[in-house]
Amino acid sequence: MSSREGSRICVRLESWGLIKREKILCDGRWTYRIKSTRKPPSIGSILGAPCITCAQAGSMCASGNEISPENCDTLEKWILTSQVGGEVAGESKAQVDLGKEA
Structure with a gap:
């Protein structure tokens, strides 16, 4: 999977409210940390x-x-x-x- 495909999937998941993207600087490059918005079952x-x-x-x-x-x-x-x-x-x-x- 290319980074473009991954990015598009993440944008779609974020629009559905399943993930949250947090922009961070890592090794001099901007990237996103992806976090789930759902809590794991208890x-x-x-x-x-x-x-x-x-x-x-x-x-x-x-x-x-x-x-x-x-x-x-x-x-x-x-x-x-x-x-x-x-x-x-x-x-x-x-x-x-x-x-x-x-």
Whole structure:
């Protein structure tokens, strides 16, 4: 790939908001440092998921089987009670605070 092709690709990615170009001087020549605008995925979003420790997850649990994510009560309960942005999913902050006081 030529530098012209690379530059055009970078301009396109920047216009889509996927990267940010920062003009820098390196060894007496102007160039661009390219940085991603997306954050890498966090493992925090799946910490505590019951599937990680479920004995049936590896061999028996699959979409369309008798045991599947679509009909797993444990997974459903975890999703409904997991923390999302500091709040319990499906509840407002006021409901969460009231639940703690009771």
